[in-house]
Each structure stands twice: as structure tokens, then as C-alpha cells.
Amino acid sequence: MAKKPYDSKIGDGGETQQIARTGSEVLTTNHGAPVSDNQNSLRAGARGPTLLEDFILREKIFHFDHERIPERIVHARGSTAHGYFECTDAIPDLSRASLFAKKGKKTPVFVRFSTVAGGAGSVDTPRDVRGFATKFYTDEGNWDLVGNNIPVFFIQDALKFPDLVHSVKMEADKGYPQAASAHDTFWDFVSLMPETLHTVIWAMSDRAIPRSYRMMQGFGVHTFKLVDAEGGERFVKFHWRPKLGVQSLVWDESAKLQGADNDYHRRDLNEAIAAGDFPEWELGIQVFDQKLADSLPYDVLDATKIIPEEVVPLRIIGRMVLDRNPDNHFAENEQAAFLPSNVVPGIDFSDDPLLQGRLFSYLDTQKSRLGTTNFHQIPINAPKCPYANMMRDGMMQTQVPKGRANYEPNSLDQAGEAPGPRASDQGFTTAPQQVEGQKLRIRSETFGDHYSQPRMFWRSQTDSEQAHIASAFVFELSKVGLEHVRLRVLSHLRNIDEALAQRVADGLAMTLPKAAVPFRDPVDLDPSEALSIQKNWNATLQARKVGILFAEGSDKAAIDQLRTQIEAAGGTAFTIAPKVGGVNLKGGKMAADGQLAGSPSVLFDAVALILSADQAEKLSRDAAALGFVMDAYAHLKAIGHDKGAQALLDRAGIESDDGVGTLGALPDLAIRRYWDREPNIRDLA
Ligand code: HDE
Numbered sequence: 001m002a003k004k005p006y007d008s009k010i011g012d013g014g015e016t017q018q019i020a021r022t023g024s025e026v027l028t029t030n031h032g033a034p035v036s037d038n039q040n041s042l043r044a045g046a047r048g049p050t051l052l053e054d055f056i057l058r059e060k061i062f063h064f065d066h067e068r069i070p071e072r073i074v075h076a077r078g079s080t081a082h083g084y085f086e087c088t089d090a091i092p093d094l095s096r097a098s099l100f101a102k103k104g105k106k107t108p109v110f111v112r113f114s115t116v117a118g119g120a121g122s123v124d125t126p127r128d129v130r131g132f133a134t135k136f137y138t139d140e141g142n143w144d145l146v147g148n149n150i151p152v153f154f155i156q157d158a159l160k161f162p163d164l165v166h167s168v169k170m171e172a173d174k175g176y177p178q179a180a181s182a183h184d185t186f187w188d189f190v191s192l193m194p195e196t197l198h199t200v201i202w203a204m205s206d207r208a209i210p211r212s213y214r215m216m217q218g219f220g221v222h223t224f225k226l227v228d229a230e231g232g233e234r235f236v237k238f239h240w241r242p243k244l245g246v247q248s249l250v251w252d253e254s255a256k257l258q259g260a261d262n263d264y265h266r267r268d269l270n271e272a273i274a275a276g277d278f279p280e281w282e283l284g285i286q287v288f289d290q291k292l293a294d295s296l297p298y299d300v301l302d303a304t305k306i307i308p309e310e311v312v313p314l315r316i317i318g319r320m321v322l323d324r325n326p327d328n329h330f331a332e333n334e335q336a337a338f339l340p341s342n343v344v345p346g347i348d349f350s351d352d353p354l355l356q357g358r359l360f361s362y363l364d365t366q367k368s369r370l371g372t373t374n375f376h377q378i379p380i381n382a383p384k385c386p387y388a389n390m391m392r393d394g395m396m397q398t399q400v401p402k403g404r405a406n407y408e409p410n411s412l413d414q415a416g417e418a419p420g421p422r423a424s425d426q427g428f429t430t431a432p433q434q435v436e437g438q439k440l441r442i443r444s445e446t447f448g449d450h451y452s453q454p455r456m457f458w459r460s461q462t463d464s465e466q467a468h469i470a471s472a473f474v475f476e477l478s479k480v481g482l483e484h485v486r487l488r489v490l491s492h493l494r495n496i497d498e499a500l501a502q503r504v505a506d507g508l509a510m511t512l513p514k515a516a517v518p519f520r521d522p523v524d525l526d527p528s529e530a531l532s533i534q535k536n537w538n539a540t541l542q543a544r545k546v547g548i549l550f551a552e553g554s555d556k557a558a559i560d561q562l563r564t565q566i567e568a569a570g571g572t573a574f575t576i577a578p579k580v581g582g583v584n585l586k587g588g589k590m591a592a593d594g595q596l597a598g599s600p601s602v603l604f605d606a607v608a609l610i611l612s613a614d615q616a617e618k619l620s621r622d623a624a625a626l627g628f629v630m631d632a633y634a635h636l637k638a639i640g641h642d643k644g645a646q647a648l649l650d651r652a653g654i655e656s657d658d659g660v661g662t663l664g665a666l667p668d669l670a671i672r673r674y675w676d677r678e679p680n681i682r683d684l685a
Contacts, residue, residue: 029059070369071120074165075131078114079266080333081273083322085109085136091317095226097346099138108137109320112336113213117168118179124265125254126179127208132218133338137384144342145238150207151219153303154196156447158357182479191488194450198304201454204472206248206533212268214279214543215247222355223300225348233431235288235300239314243280245538253635256602270325278323284314299446303354305453308528336380337366345428372396388421451495451522458497460531464675470500470685474507491516507685539671541571546670547604548575553612556587558642558663562608565667597624601631606638606670608663609645616644620651634681636673640666
């Protein structure tokens with residue numbers, strides 16, 4: 001074949017090769033015209049100007065120029081997956097929702113996990129609340145449960161949402177910090193709005209640095225209603241419980257992960273699903289009536305409050321399995337539109353003022369982001385059940401309705417024409433509710449206690465978790481330049497817990513100010529075991545990743561054996577060597593999954609060192625190897641090693657403890673972190 005100027009050169013041999021074409025599909029323009037040359041624009045002569053008539057070039061560049069759509073104002077960075085919900089305990093007595101009607105009934109779902117503050121291209125592991133939005137494609141329409149991994153929210157009234165978001169996003173003048181709450185404006189706002197404190201203390205806890213999307217709880221946050229076939233209604237709160245249990249990172253690790261792997265959570269989700277290791281959650285409900293609501297010392301319509309599981313236990317009614325990765329990020333992530341107003345018969349809203357505001361906001365935002373009222377026709381958003389109405393036309397309309405019945409009522413059927421859809425007795429009905437009162441801008445006094453629940457949260461944590469919370473406050477406030485703001489935060493912490501306030505003040509080297517004057521005096525609520533991650537740790541190797549460091553002369557049999565043991569226990573083994581291509585070992589040659597400098601130990605839950613004495617000596621003078629070991633130790637991870645690795649451990653200053661052991665012990669050690677080690681290696685507040 002004659003060479004063309006656009007033929008690419010490959011290899012060193014100077015041979016040329018036609019750009020690979022696979023498949024038999026013909027490349028066309030958007031309007032279907034076949035394209036003969038996708039390498040050269042139309043020119044007047046080989047070195048002359050490009051011609052305006054080149055519709056192929058113009059269409060391609062025009063489309064490219066408009067590829068981006070506005071990112072979400074919050075929750076811009078997200079990761080998605082498809083799967084199904086299966087009802088495991090039918091509740092027709094509580095709700096007429098068809099997805100809960102029968103044990104074993106499956107409903108397709110689509111989930112989007114997200115961070116809140118950062119832009120779409122930001123990192124996965126900042127300290128932040130995580131979104132947990134689920135779209136159930138039920139046979140009576142889409143139900144979107146648009147929740148978070150923290151069961152409470154910062155504010156009580158939707159009117160404050162723009163202020164909250166402005167304060168946490170990059171500061172308006174500087175354009176930084178990206179994806180971080182550790183700056184003046186956030187702490188200024190929250191310290192002036194004590195209703196934020198409950199969510200703030202959750203955000204300062206390890207809940208805000210999850211290990212994996214697969215290891216997060218999800219919460220509907222608001223109180224909703226379940227409505228049965230007779231119209232009977234009860235209050236409900238929705239909870240997702242991960243099968244793997246809740247696990248979190250430690251702060252230094254999450255900060256370093258931002259350099260090691262921006263896509264840490266997205267990759268974890270994608271790889272797990274691709275490997276057939278399908279993430280799973282249970283759906284639990286807390287159901288209660290008005291009488292119980294009236295008996296509580298807080299208002300169930302206040303989204304800054306939880307109802308502890310010890311007060312209203314969870315009833316598990318289903319499970320969700322995510323078993324399919326998206327094929328296309330844009331179509332199945334950027335274009336996904338979740339709306340809390342998407343409910344189905346059997347599920348209804350409460351009067352929570354934050355929820356009421358959300359019902360408006362999400363519909364509105366889709367028009368701005370997706371550009372058309374017809375965003376529901378985009379495949380990811382479209383119901384999987386039949387839908388029909390008399391809404392017509394608009395930008396990007398893809399449907400071609402037949403006939404002229406675009407109004408109702410009509411009598412076109414009497415003329416033999418299709419009359420179009422009609423409302424049905426079985427349709428969505430709002431449960432009747434007595435509403436009266438003066439028209440006022442007012443907040444109920446029952447929303448006025450801002451300290452009791454943060455106190456309950458603090459007192460429900462282990463010593464180690466409390467130290468993390470206190471240290472997180474110190475870290476964040478250390479980045480706040482305005483001293484009066486730091487003092488104001490301390491004045492609130494005194495009302496939550498004096499010891500917490502004192503620790504944070506000591507950590508900042510500040511003197512405690514007077515306590516803030518509470519609107520309502522806090523009360524001591526019983527601590528709730530369910531609120532601690534460490535007390536509920538699911539000790540398993542399932543979904544945990546072990547990094548195995550080896551080098552020239554390492555014992556191949558030991559590597560193979562460890563890998564087999566880890567995989568048998570449900571974990572993943574990842575090998576790391578100074579060179580990836582393959583090194584000579586005792587017992588054969590082996591390529592590594594990752595190169596040492598690009599595979600720091602923050603990427604793993606535990607590490608193994610399988611090294612000859614010579615190589616351990618050599619690596620003990622290599623910063624990447626030392627960092628690998630020191631970080632694993634500092635991040636409270638199990639370390640298994642053979643005798644040869646001792647020189648590296650010694651140089652890294654590793655002291656033996658329960659988490660440091662032989663290679664044989666590692667699979668058992670790697671199921672948890674070693675919180676007891678922490679006071680020896682980190683100065684916590
Ligand atoms: Fe959102 N929120 N939000 N939010 N939210 C959005 O909707 C909003 C709130 C949550 O993966 C936006 O489509 C207001 C609570 C998640 O696509 C926007 C208020 C909770 C997601 C919006 C709240 C959430 C969003 C941005 C106060 C937990 C991501 C783009 C009244 C229960 C969904 C979009 C996804 C997204 C508004 C409060 C969770 C602007 C006005 C409370 C998980 O419409």
C-alpha cells in the first residue's frame with residue numbers, strides 16, 4: 001500500500017503502519033454522511049489554508065467545543081454503578097410501594113456516590129460528607145433516595161443552603177482551597193449557625209474519610225412517610241448498611257492518597273465490580289408514629305437530628321447489589337439527574353423544611369445543567385416502566401407522540417381517535433394532613449437544641465475516635481486565619497463537651513473563651529453504640545488489599561503462598577518491586593503489579609515485606625521504600641515480613657507490636673487496624 005503522509009511511525013525500525021481500524025462500522029458525520037479521511041482537513045493545496053466549506057472539520061470541532069456541561073454546584077465529583085434492589089421482607093402493611101410488595105421482588109437501581117465540596121476533577125479522599133444517591137427504577141416510576149453517608153445535615157432550612165455552600169466552596173476572591181472545609185469562610189459560617197454543629201462533629205470524625213464507597217452507610221437523612229393501601233401513614237427514616245461494615249482511613253493517609261491516587265474511591269468501586277466482587281448493602285427502615293415522635297426531646301422534622309437505633313431499631317427490608325459498571329462516564333454520571341421529588345405511590349414527604357426546599361431545587365438545577373425540561377428522556381434518567389402524559393415539545397424532544405390528544409379532558413375517543421392517558425385511582429395520592437397556622441417566617445422552638453446530639457455523638461465514640469475528632473478540629477481551625485472565628489468555635493465546643501473544647505484549645509495553644517449562650521440548654525442523651533465505627537468494625541480480609549514488596553533475590557515461594565492465603569480469605573494481593581518488568585527471585589522470575597515509587601503503602605490496607613537481606617539493606621537507603629514501611633506503620637496497618645526484611649524495618653524505626661508479625665501471621669493480622677499503636681507514633685489532640 002502506498003504510504004500516506006498521515007501514516008504513523010511505530011517502533012525503532014522506521015516501519016510505517018496504517019492507523020489501526022477495528023470493526024466494520026463506517027465513520028460518519030452526525031448526519032450520517034460517510035467520512036473518507038479522518039486525519040486531514042480540507043485544504044487549498046498541500047500547504048495552503050483550510051477551507052470553510054469543510055463541514056466534517058467544522059462539525060467535529062463544533063461538537064467538541066460543547067462537550068462539557070455545567071458541573072453540579074455541589075456533589076460535582078461522583079462515581080456510579082448499576083445493580084438491583086431485592087425485597088427481603090415485604091411490608092405491604094406499611095407501604096403500597098410496589099418495590100416492597102413481595103419478598104424476592106427485584107427492582108433495577110442506579111447509584112451515584114460523591115464528594116460534596118470539590119469540583120468534578122477534584123480528588124476522592126478529602127475530609128467531606130459523601131453523597132449516596134440511589135435511583136430505583138420501580139414499575140410505578142422512579143424513586144430517588146438522594147441521601148448522604150452522614151445521617152444529619154448542616155442546616156434546618158433550605159433558605160440557608162446557598163450560604164452554606166458558598167462558605168465551604170473555594171473562597172470567592174482567591175479561588176481556593178479546592179475540596180476542603182479547612183478555611184476561614186466555612187468555619188465563620190458554621191460558628192455563627194450552631195445548628196450546623198451536629199453535622200460538623202460527624203464531618204470531623206472518621207466518617208468523613210471513608211476507606212471505600214463500599215464501606216459507607218447511607219442515610220435518607222430526612223423523615224419521610226410510608227403510606228399503605230388504605231392511606232394509613234407512618235414516619236420512616238431510610239438507612240443503607242454496607243455488608244462489609246463501615247471502614248475509614250486515617251487523616252494523614254487520606255491526605256497522602258490525594259497525591260498517590262486521585263481516583264482512589266472511583267477505582268476501588270470500578271475494580272471490585274469488574275472482578276465480580278459486588279458491593280452490597282442492606283436497606284433498613286426506622287418506622288414510627290406521631291406518638292413516638294411527640295415523645296422525643298427533639299423534632300423528627302429537624303434534619304440536624306437522628307433517632308438513635310437504640311430508640312427505634314432498624315428493620316431490614318431489602319438488599320442492594322451493585323453488579324455493573326457504567327459503560328460511559330458522561331452518559332451515566334454527568335447526565336444523571338436525581339430528584340428527591342421522585343417518589344412513587346406508597347412513599348411520601350414529611351414537612352421537614354429542608355426536604356421541602358429540596359423538592360424545588362433539584363428539578364430546577366437539572367434544567368440549568370442538562371439544558372432542557374426533557375432531561376427525563378436521557379436513558380439514565382428515563383423510567384423503565386411505561387410513562388405517558390400531555391407534556392409536549394421543548395428543547396431536545398426525542399419523542400414523537402401521535403395524534404392530537406395533547407390536552408385533557410378531551411372526547412376524541414368519541415370520534416375514534418386515541419384520547420391519550422388519563423389519571424387513575426391507583427395513582428399517587430398525598431396523604432391528607434391538617435395544615436393551619438399563620439403565614440410566618442419562623443423556626444419552630446422544637447428545632448432549638450443544637451448541642452445535645454453532638455454531645456451524644458462525641459460520647460458514643462471510642463478513645464481513639466475521640467482523639468481523631470479533636471485532632472480534626474485542631475487541624476481545620478489551624479488553617480483558619482481569623483482568631484475570632486476560632487474562638488467562636490471553641491465557645492460552642494464547650495456546650496458539647498468541656499473535655500473536647502479543652503483538647504482543641506490546647507491543640508491550638510489558645511485559652512478557652514466563655515461558652516456560647518445556648519438557645520436551649522443541652523441535655524444528656526444516652527450514648528449510642530451504633531454511632532461508633534470502631535465498636536462495629538467488621539474484622540475481615542474481604543475487600544481489603546495487601547501490598548507485597550519484593551526485590552531481586554526474594555523468595556518466590558513465599559510470595560506465591562501469601563498471595564494464595566490472602567485471596568482465599570477474600571482479600572486482594574498486589575505485588576510491588578523497584579522495577580515492574582520482572583526481577584530474578586529465588587525460585588524464578590516475577591513481574592510486579594506496581595513500581596515502588598508509584599505504589600506507596602497508602603494504597604493498601606496491610607503490607608508484606610519479602611526481601612533478601614542484601615536487598616533490604618539496599619532499600620533501607622531508598623526514600624520510597626522507607627516511606628512505604630513508615631507510612632504503613634504510621635497508618636496503623638499490619639506489617640508481615642520475613643527475616644531478610646529486618647534491616648529495612650530497623651532503619652524505618654518500626655517497633656514490634658500486635659500488628660507486626662511474620663508472613664504466616666499476616667492474613668490474620670491484616671483484618672484490622674492497630675488503633676493502640678497510634679499514641680506511640682502520633683501526637684493527637
Ligand atoms: Fe443536595 N443538591 N441539596 N442535599 N444533594 C444537589 O442537585 C440541595 C441536601 C445530595 O449524585 C444538587 O443535581 C439543596 C441534603 C446528593 O447527582 C442541588 C439542599 C442531602 C446530591 C442540590 C440540599 C443532599 C445532591 C446539585 C437544601 C442529603 C448529588 C446537582 C435544601 C439528604 C446527587 C443536583 C447526584 C445534589 C440542592 C441538601 C444530598 C443543587 C437546595 C440534606 C447526594 O440541586
